[in-house]
Amino acid sequence: MASKSWLNFLTFLCGSAIGFFLCSQLFSILLGEQVDTQPNMLHNDPHARHLDDNEPSHLKGQVNFNADSSQHKDENTDIAEKLYQRVKILCWVMTSPQNLEKKAKHVKATWAQRCNKVLFMSSEENQDFPTVGLKTKEGREQLYWKTIKAFQYVHDHYLEDADWFMKADDDTYVILDNLRWLLSKYNPEQPIYFGRRFKPYVKQGYMSGGAGYVLSKEALRRFVDAFKTEKCTHSSSIEDLALGRCMEIINVEAGDSRDTTGKETFHPFVPEHHLIKGYLPKTFWYWNYNYYPPVEGPGCCSDIAVSFHYVDSTTMYELEYLVYHLRPYGYLYRYQPALPEDILKEINQANKNEDSKVKLGNP
Amino acid sequence: MLSESSSFLKGVMLGSIFCALITMLGHIRIGHGNRTHQHEHHHLQAPNKEDILKISEAERMELSKSFRVYCIILVKPKDVSLWAAVKETWTKHCDKAEFFSSENVKVFESINVDTNEMWLMMRKAYKYAFDKYKDQYNWFFLARPTTFAVIENLKYFLLKKDPSQPFYLGHTIKSGDLEYVSVDGGIVLSIESMKRLNHLLSVPEKCPEQGGMIWKISEDKQLAVCLKYAGVFAENAEDADRKDVFNTKSVGLFIKEAMSNHPNQVVEGCCSDMAVTFNGLTPNQMHVMMYGVYRLRAFGHIFNDALVFLPPNGSEND
Numbered sequence: 001m002a003s004k005s006w007l008n009f010l011t012f013l014c015g016s017a018i019g020f021f022l023c024s025q026l027f028s029i030l031l032g033e034q035v036d037t038q039p040n041m042l043h044n045d046p047h048a049r050h051l052d053d054n055e056p057s058h059l060k061g062q063v064n065f066n067a068d069s070s071q072h073k074d075e076n077t078d079i080a081e082k083l084y085q086r087v088k089i090l091c092w093v094m095t096s097p098q099n100l101e102k103k104a105k106h107v108k109a110t111w112a113q114r115c116n117k118v119l120f121m122s123s124e125e126n127q128d129f130p131t132v133g134l135k136t137k138e139g140r141e142q143l144y145w146k147t148i149k150a151f152q153y154v155h156d157h158y159l160e161d162a163d164w165f166m167k168a169d170d171d172t173y174v175i176l177d178n179l180r181w182l183l184s185k186y187n188p189e190q191p192i193y194f195g196r197r198f199k200p201y202v203k204q205g206y207m208s209g210g211a212g213y214v215l216s217k218e219a220l221r222r223f224v225d226a227f228k229t230e231k232c233t234h235s236s237s238i239e240d241l242a243l244g245r246c247m248e249i250i251n252v253e254a255g256d257s258r259d260t261t262g263k264e265t266f267h268p269f270v271p272e273h274h275l276i277k278g279y280l281p282k283t284f285w286y287w288n289y290n291y292y293p294p295v296e297g298p299g300c301c302s303d304i305a306v307s308f309h310y311v312d313s314t315t316m317y318e319l320e321y322l323v324y325h326l327r328p329y330g331y332l333y334r335y336q337p338a339l340p341e342d343i344l345k346e347i348n349q350a351n352k353n354e355d356s357k358v359k360l361g362n363p
Numbered sequence: 364m365l366s367e368s369s370s371f372l373k374g375v376m377l378g379s380i381f382c383a384l385i386t387m388l389g390h391i392r393i394g395h396g397n398r399t400h401q402h403e404h405h406h407l408q409a410p411n412k413e414d415i416l417k418i419s420e421a422e423r424m425e426l427s428k429s430f431r432v433y434c435i436i437l438v439k440p441k442d443v444s445l446w447a448a449v450k451e452t453w454t455k456h457c458d459k460a461e462f463f464s465s466e467n468v469k470v471f472e473s474i475n476v477d478t479n480e481m482w483l484m485m486r487k488a489y490k491y492a493f494d495k496y497k498d499q500y501n502w503f504f505l506a507r508p509t510t511f512a513v514i515e516n517l518k519y520f521l522l523k524k525d526p527s528q529p530f531y532l533g534h535t536i537k538s539g540d541l542e543y544v545s546v547d548g549g550i551v552l553s554i555e556s557m558k559r560l561n562h563l564l565s566v567p568e569k570c571p572e573q574g575g576m577i578w579k580i581s582e583d584k585q586l587a588v589c590l591k592y593a594g595v596f597a598e599n600a601e602d603a604d605r606k607d608v609f610n611t612k613s614v615g616l617f618i619k620e621a622m623s624n625h626p627n628q629v630v631e632g633c634c635s636d637m638a639v640t641f642n643g644l645t646p647n648q649m650h651v652m653m654y655g656v657y658r659l660r661a662f663g664h665i666f667n668d669a670l671v672f673l674p675p676n677g678s679e680n681d
Contacts, residue, residue: 008370015374016381023382080663109629177661271659272651279647298680303658317618317629322655325636326614329519330427330670334681337662 078350082343083180084116089214090162091115092150095122095170096138100129103170106316114176117161121150143209143239148227151215155224159217163188166214173311173319174212178304182257182265184340188217193247194255196266196307197291198240204254205291206244210309211266213240219252226250258292260337263302268309271319274300303335407532407598409608409637410522410669418669427670430518433500434460435488437481438508440468445508447471448646452653455675456514458500463488482582483572486564489552493561501526503557506549509642511652515672516639517551520600520608522669526553531590534609534640535599542597543587548609549640550583551600559593560586606635613643614652650680657681 091112095104104120108129112118123146125133134149136142147167154165164183168174186192193215195207207213215223223246226232232246247254257265268286273279277297280286287294294300311319339347418426434457438446446462450471454460463484464473476487485505492503502521506512524530534548544550552560563570570589580588587597600608610617614634621629634641644652657674658681674681 004366008366011367012370012374012377015371015376016378017374019375019378020382021378022375023379024386074667076665076667077663079665080661083663109627175661177663181662271654272647275650275654276647298654298658301654301659303660304662305659314615314618314622317622317633318614319655320630321614321618321633322652323659323661324664325630326513326634326638326656327636327660327666328513328515328656328672329637330423330668330672331515331657332671332673333658333660334674335658 078347079339079343080177080180082346083177083184084114086343087164087180087183088116088162089164089166089176089179089183090117090119090154090158091166091168091174091176092119092121092154093168093170093172094143094146094150095120095131097122097124097126097131098138099170100126100131103313104129104131106313107168107170107172110316110320111174111176115166117158119150119154119158121146121153141237144234144237144242147239147243148234151220152224152227155220159220163217164214165217165220166212167209168212168307169210169309171311172210172212172307172309173316174307175305175323178265178302179214179306181304181337181340182259182306183214184343186216186255190216191218191222191250191252192216192255193219193252194257194266196264196268197254197257198244198289199291200289201241202244202248202254204248206241206247206254208266208268208309209240209243211268212307212309213243213266215252219247222250222252223247256292257306259302259304259335261302261335262292263295263299264292265302265304265306267301267305267307270308270310270315271301271305273310303333304337406605407524407530407600409520409600409602423669423671426522427518427672430502430521431458431500432502432504432514432517433458433492433496434512434514435492435503435505436460436462436508437464437484437488437505438462438473439465439479442508443468443471444646445649448649449508449511452649452680453512453514455678455681456672457504459496461492463491482580482585485546485582485586486572489557489560490564493557497554497557501554503552503554504549505546505552506640507546507642509644510547510549510640511642511644511649512549512640513638513656515670516608516637518672519637519668519670520639521551524553527555528553529556529559529593529595530598531556531587531595532598532600532609534607534611535597538584541584541587541591543584544597544609545611546581546583547611547642548607549642550586556590556593556595559595560590563589563593600639602635602637604635608635608637608639610634610638610640611642613641613648615648616643653680 093104093107093112100122108120120129120131121134122131123134123136123138123142125131132153134146134153136145136149150167151165166174166179182194193207193213195213196211197205198208199205223232226246226249231249235245236242244254259265267274274296275298280296308319434454436449436454450462462471462473463476464471465476465479465484467473467475474491476484478484478487488505504512504517530551530553531544532551533544535542536545569592602608617633618629621633625632641652
């Protein structure tokens with residue numbers, strides 16, 4: 001008799017447990033309760049997009065386009081990713097041992113990761129940063145030597161790894177996505193180079209060193225070859241001018257880097273200096289140097305600007321925030337630059353069922 | 364067998380009743396908890412991504428037009444250069460923006476409130492705005508000319524918030540018992556809050572023109588005290604990652620702090636992608652922000668947004 005009531009009691013308990021469980025499940029479905037996750041951005045960043053110094057391999061291959069995922073969940077980077085694969089850019093950054101911590105570090109933490117390959121060029125090798133040692137001295141006088149040697153190094157080790165070869169300073173901020181848009185219309189086998197075009201001294205003009213310039217594969221081949229065959233020599237220490245002269249000698253075309261509305265994309269100064277009317281005095285050399293009619297105020301700068309120069313460390317991060325983070329929700333930008341034809345086709349094929357208007361609506 | 368199954372069934376019934384009771388009680392307790400929670404920390408969040416994906420194209424346009432934001436900018440003659448910058452930049456994106464000045468200034472159109480005192484200026488501006496525009500706008504945004512605002516992000520933040528509810532939001536600060544919205548980050552009031560405020564403005568015991576007997580209380584605190592009487596409480600506006608969207612500092616200042624506090628995650632730890640305001644900008648910085656926000660961007664990064672905002676007419680810097 002006792003065992004029977006024990007059994008009864010046990011089944012009763014089982015029943016109540018099952019009843020409780022079923023009921024709680026029912027209630028949770030009905031009330032749609034959600035687990036509250038409270039991510040703390042500062043402590044929990046598993047998707048760290050900034051390199052640890054001992055991970056140089058990250059620089060080589062893929063870029064994680066949505067690295068800090070929670071801020072970019074509704075972002076579609078298909079086009080940017082396609083261009084990353086199609087328009088391979090090797091960036092080399094002119095720096096020096098004393099500037100690694102002050103300047104080059106911030107370049108590395110921001111735009112450098114978006115190059116298909118990035119190299120930091122210095123007079124001395126530094127295995128930790130890492131930098132390539134060009135075995136020159138430092139200083140303004142050495143700039144052209146460093147440039148020649150840097151391009152030689154890139155040519156000898158990485159010629160087949162990229163289509164375009166960009167030189168920048170450690171105080172230049174470069175927007176790689178916009179550079180790829182610009183270059184997507186050209187063939188890397190063409191002898192051509194792009195940058196902020198200046199008019200004096202060289203008939204076809206030459207590109208400002210600080211604003212950065214980018215050579216096609218063929219242009220790089222010809223440049224390196226020119227020193228071997230002495231078509232070009234280390235004629236001066238004014239790096240950008242000397243390079244521009246050499247380009248003209250070897251028939252590398254000075255390209256027009258302006259956008260389809262005629263606005264400049266490479267900038268020798270920070271946005272403020274170009275956007276504010278009267279900031280640069282009319283007597284300043286700049287007004288006489290620009291190849292195309294120079295503009296101050298909103299017309300100075302393309303929406304899809306490629307570079308700015310004399311960018312200090314704070315401004316590097318500010319630009320990074322303004323370009324890749326802060327945006328006006330839902331805003332229909334006035335300037336809608338067109339996609340290169342073939343890439344457009346590829347994407348439309350892939351997204352036949354999706355609303356392609358939505359894709360192209362807010363580039 | 365029979366007695367076992369009956370005791371089993373009794374068990375099931377008892378279990379379910381017990382569970383139902385607990386759920387009900389828990390809910391009531393949570394309800395109370397929320398209310399007291401709201402008295403301590405009010406945190407309002409931006410809308411969820413999932414909600415957004417269900418909206419159609421036509422609905423997007425309609426929805427976008429349903430937000431009518433009226434901007435009040437309180438200025439004084441000494442603010443002229445900021446005033447000019449603000450007029451030429453972000454205020455063009457308000458549905459309507461008006462400048463309320465302590466006195467008339469040549470060349471600059473404004474509504475003269477005839478007083479130098481910030482709290483009095485604020486009162487007069489709110490009264491004017493409510494009397495004239497209560498039927499035309501559903502959200503009222505007040506700022507100083509040192510502030511840069513992205514009105515599109517304000518509208519996104521207000522998505523799913525009913526203006527007939529008493530909203531009072533921005534960057535909140537706690538001062539003793541009082542939680543108030545800092546005027547430096549910008550103050551957002553729904554039409555319902557405006558209604559209640561304007562009713563109280565004529566009740567001197569609740570909403571005196573001269574707050575604080577011994578020393579002056581700042582105008583943003585006075586506003587909070589006044590609104591509290593009307594049952595309107597300050598709420599801190601945050602994005603999905605709990606970052607403030609209304610900021611009392613400039614981007615530059617945030618970056619500098621981030622560079623010393625967390626140098627490995629400067630931009631990630633800085634500011635919200637959907638920030639609405641920054642403060643402490645110079646006139647030049649306003650123009651740079653205008654370019655940086657409304658024009659400069661990376662090609663090939665596309666967003667599927669629930670709202671559509673067209674650029675304003677007759678403007679070339681956005």
